[in-house]
Amino acid sequence: MQFSPRGAKMGGLSGIRSIMEDIALAASDPSGGTWVNLSPGNPAHIPEVTGTWLALQQDSLTRRFAEAGGRYGPSRGSDGLVDAIVRYFNRRYGWSITAENVLVGAGCQMLAFMATTVFTGPYPGGPRRLVLPSVPDYTGYQGLSMDEGGIVGVAPGVEILEGRSFRYTFDLDAVRREPSMGMMLLSSPGNPTGRSIPADALAGLIRIAEERDVPLFLDHAYGDPFPSVAEDSVDPPLHPHVINCFTLSKAGLPGERLGFAIGPRGAIDAMLSFTANSYLHPPQLIQATAERALDTGVLDTLTQEVIKPYYRRKRQVAEKLLHELLPDAVDWRLHATEGGMFCWLWIDHGWFDDLAMYEELKRRKVFVVPGRHFFVPPFDSPFLERHATRCVRLSLSPDESVVAEGIRRFAEALEEMRGAH
Numbered sequence: 099m100q101f102s103p104r105g106a107k108m109g110g111l112s113g114i115r116s117i118m119e120d121i122a123l124a125a126s127d128p129s130g131g132t133w134v135n136l137s138p139g140n141p142a143h144i145p146e147v148t149g150t151w152l153a154l155q156q157d158s159l160t161r162r163f164a165e166a167g168g169r170y171g172p173s174r175g176s177d178g179l180v181d182a183i184v185r186y187f188n189r190r191y192g193w194s195i196t197a198e199n200v201l202v203g204a205g206c207q208m209l210a211f212m213a214t215t216v217f218t219g220p221y222p223g224g225p226r227r228l229v230l231p232s233v234p235d236y237t238g239y240q241g242l243s244m245d246e247g248g249i250v251g252v253a254p255g256v257e258i259l260e261g262r263s264f265r266y267t268f269d270l271d272a273v274r275r276e277p278s279m280g281m282m283l284l285s286s287p288g289n290p291t292g293r294s295i296p297a298d299a300l301a302g303l304i305r306i307a308e309e310r311d312v313p314l315f316l317d318h319a320y321g322d323p324f325p326s327v328a329e330d331s332v333d334p335p336l337h338p339h340v341i342n343c344f345t346l347s348k349a350g351l352p353g354e355r356l357g358f359a360i361g362p363r364g365a366i367d368a369m370l371s372f373t374a375n376s377y378l379h380p381p382q383l384i385q386a387t388a389e390r391a392l393d394t395g396v397l398d399t400l401t402q403e404v405i406k407p408y409y410r411r412k413r414q415v416a417e418k419l420l421h422e423l424l425p426d427a428v429d430w431r432l433h434a435t436e437g438g439m440f441c442w443l444w445i446d447h448g449w450f451d452d453l454a455m456y457e458e459l460k461r462r463k464v465f466v467v468p469g470r471h472f473f474v475p476p477f478d479s480p481f482l483e484r485h486a487t488r489c490v491r492l493s494l495s496p497d498e499s500v501v502a503e504g505i506r507r508f509a510e511a512l513e514e515m516r517g518a519h
Contacts, residue, residue, distance in 0.1 A: 103245075103246065104244040104245065107244060107245070107246050108241070108244055118138075120460070120465065132463065133463045133464070133465065134463060134464045134465070134496075134500055134503050134504040134507065135464075135465045135493075135496060135500070135504075136464065136465060136466050136492045136493045136496065136500075136501065136504040136508075137465035137466055137467050137491075137493060138493060138495070140352055140493075140495055141325075141347065141348045141349075141350065141352055141439065141495055142408065142409075142412075142439075142494075142495040142496070142497075144350070144404060144405065144408055146400070146404045147349070147350040147400055147404055147405060148350065150350075150396060150400055151350050151351060151387070151391075154387045154390050154391055154396070155383075155384070155387045157387075157390065158383055158384075158386040158387045158390065159383070162383070162386040163383065165386075167382060167383045170378065170379065171379045171382045171385075172379060173370055173373045173374040173378060173379045174197065174200065174201055174202065174370055174373075174379075175200065175201065175202025175203075175358065175379070175380060175385060176202070176382050176385040176386065176389070177197075178385070178386065178389045179202055179358075179385040179386070179388055179389040179392075180197045180200050180202065181197065182388075182389045182392040182393050183200050183202075183358055183360070183392065184196060184197060184199075184200060185392075185393070186323075186392045186393075187360065190323060191333055191334065191336070193336050195336070195360060198363045198366065198367070199360055199361060199362070199363060199366055200358060200359070200360055200366065201358060201359045201366045201369050201370055201373065202356070202357070202358045202380050202385060203357055203358065203359065203369075203373060203380055204355045204356070204357070204377070204380055205345055205347060205355040205356065205357045206317050206318075206319050206343045206344070206345045206347075206357045207238050207242075208355070208357075209343050209357055209358075209359045209369065210239065210242055210283060210315055210317060210343065211242045212369045212372045212373070213281060213283075213313065213315050213341060213359075213365070213369060214228050214242040214243055214248075214281060214283070215244065215372065216365070216368045216369060216372065217280045217281040217312065217313055217365075218243060218245075218248060218280035218281055219243070219244070219245050219248065219280070220245070221280075224278060225245065225247075225248070225278055226278050226279060226280030226281075226312075227243070227247070227248050227249060227250050227276075227278050227279065227280060228242060228243050228248060228249045228250070228280060228281050228282075228283055229249075229250055229251075229252065229273065229276050229279050229280075229281070229282045229283070230249065230250070230251040230252065230282075230283055230284065230474060231252050231268065231270075231273045231282050231284055231303055232252055232254045232266060232268050232269070232273075232284065233251035233252065233253065233254065233472065233473045233474055233482075234266075234288075234290055234291065234442075234469065234472030234473055234486075234489070235251070235283075235284065235285055235288060235289070235472060236285050236288075236289040236290075236317070236472070237467070237471040237472050239283060239285075240471075240474060242283075249474055250276060250474060251473055251474030252269060252272050252273050252276065253269065253272065253477075253478060253479050253481070253482045254266035254267055254268065254269060255267035255268070255269050256485075258431075259434060262421070262430060262431050262432060263431060263432055263433070263434050263435075264431045264432075264433060264434065264444060265293065265433065265434040266291060266293060266433070267299075268295070268296075268299040268302070268303075270299065270302040270303070270306065273303065273306055274306050274309075279310050279312055280312055281312050281313050281314075281315055282303060282306070282307060282312065282313070282314045282315065283314075283315045283317065284303070284314070284315070284316055284317065285317040285319060285320070286300075286316060286317070286318065286320075286321055286331070287320040287321050287327065287328040287331065287436065287437050287438045288320075288438070289319070289320065289438070289439075289440065290440050290442045290467070290469075290472050290491040291433040291436075291438065291440070291442045292320075292327075292328065292433060292435070292436050292437050292438025292439075292440060292442070293433065293434070293436055293438075294321070294328045294330055294331045294332070294436050294437065295332065296332075297332045300332055300335065304335065304337055304339060304340060307339035307340070308339055311339075312339070313339055313340065313341050313361070313362075313365055314337075314339055314340050314341070315340075315341045315343065316334065316335075316340060316341070316342050316343065317343050318334060318342060318343060318344050318345075319343075319344075319345050319347060319348055319357075320348055320437070320438055320439065321334075322334065323344075323398070323401065324344070324346070324348075324349045324397055324398070324400075324401040324405075325348040325349045325401055325405045325406070325409075326401045326402070326405070326406050327348070327405065327406055327409045327410075327437045327438055327439060328436055328437030328438065329410070329435070329436055329437045330436060330437075331437075334360075336360075338362045339362070340361060340362075341359055341360070341361035341362070341365055341366075342359065342360045342361060343357060343358070343359045343360075344357060344358055344359075344360070345357035345358075346388055346391075348405075348439070349397060349400065349401065349405065350400065350405075351384070351388075354381070354384045356380065356381070356384050356385065356388060409437070409438075409439055409494060410437075412494040412498065412501070413435060413437075413438075413441075413494060415498055415501065415502075416441050416492070416494055416501055416505065417432065417435065417441075419501070419502055419505045419506075420432060420441065420443075420505060423505055423506055423509040424505075424508075424509050424512065425509065425512060425513050425516060427516065428445065428447065428512060428513075428516055429445070429446045429447060430443060430444065430445050430446070430512075431443070431444045431446065432444075438494075439493065439494050439495055440491050440492060440493055440494060441491070441492040441494065442469075442489060442490075442491055443489060443490050443491075443492065444469075444485070444488060444489050445488050445489070445490075445512070446488060447488070447516070447519075449515065449516065449518075449519035450487075450488050450512075450515065451487050451488075452468035452469045452470055452486075452487050452488065452489060452490055453468050453470070453487070454515070455468070455490060455508075455511060455512070455515065456468045456490075458511045458514075458515065459507065459508065459511055462507045462510070462511060463507075464504050464507045464508065464511075466490045466491060466492055466504075466508070467490065467491040468487075468490060469485075469486055469487065469488065469489025469490050469491065470486045470487050470489075472486075472489075472491070473486040490508075492504065492505070492508070
């Protein structure tokens with residue numbers, strides 16, 4: 099059987115799929131030994147968070163099983179959850195949205211795929227592409243377009259800071275020059291960097307969306323109002339050219355794949371049809387659980403009193419270990435502390451290669467994510483082509499002892515790689 103061009107693209111071995119397969123193989127490694135996994139974005143198992151969701155889910159099972167689990171529901175999402183979302187966001191941000199502005203779906207990545215399919219691809223005047231207005235950005239975005247060459251990443255500026263730190267900046271002029279734009283997509287706080295978009299850059303992207311009459315899709319998976327792991331962030335903007343996407347994955351429910359989009363009625367309606375035509379509606383029992391978490395205020399309590407402080411502590415511990423253990427002779431830099439669940443490291447040497455380090459760390463039973471997977475080739479600058487291979491992402495989700503051991507083994511491998519050159 100022959101794949102279509104879209105089938106060949108979507109069925110290929112992506113960077114993230116190859117890494118996940120490596121991790122699955124490690125879980126059944128017959129050679130023994132403990133693997134140190136600093137790779138996935140799975141949030142940490144925090145007892146208070148897990149216990150709260152378990153109690154809410156048990157309550158839903160008891161009270162709502164027949165209603166939620168025993169029959170089909172609306173493609174938009176259950177009436178109870180949609181209404182709870184409307185109440186929550188109108189109360190918190192002073193908005194005036196209605197149910198027609200809301201769509202519940204299977205996580206932010208699926209909702210972004212739906213929006214990408216709706217707004218990009220072949221047009222009568224030529225193809226329109228998905229534009230990532232500042233790379234690096236979430237590696238899963240690179241699989242959203244079903245068309246070859248359907249995604250472009252815009253190179254960032256780089257600001258060198260004190261104390262082995264740096265920060266990416268937005269090049270709005272470069273974004274504005276993109277000739278074939280159908281939609282912009284951005285995670286904030288960013289995966290892998292933890293960077294939150296500044297208010298002026300966000301306003302600039304919205305202006306470009308207005309000028310080009312395209313949507314700006316904002317993925318708030320790590321942002322406000324939950325799980326709110328960034329130290330500084332701007333409120334989600336309510337605007338006719340913005341689709342905001344939120345998820346419960348990083349608030350403790352990654353396995354349930356539940357998220358929702360809030361945006362202009364026309365865009366949401368098109369995505370609603372996509373839902374109905376593909377998988378009817380999202381699972382309903384977990385929607386009943388999420389409805390109760392929003393209405394009771396439990397989700398806000400978990401976010402502010404448990405999740406945000408937890409990752410702040412983990413980041414502080416990881417930064418201290420990196421400064422203590424990484425070789426002084428190596429020119430390494432850490433993306434500025436702005437929150438998030440990862441450390442994004444830049445090793446600025448010609449002898450460093452992210453895939454070579456990935457393979458070396460696998461031999462030491464450690465998983466990280468090579469930096470190149472967060473960029474979009476082909477690269478439009480020599481700097482970006484070099485830079486993409488000189489970065490790695492470390493996850494802060496494992497226990498502190500696991501993070502510490504992973505950083506120790508990374509430091510040893512880095513010293514050996516330096517010594518070999």
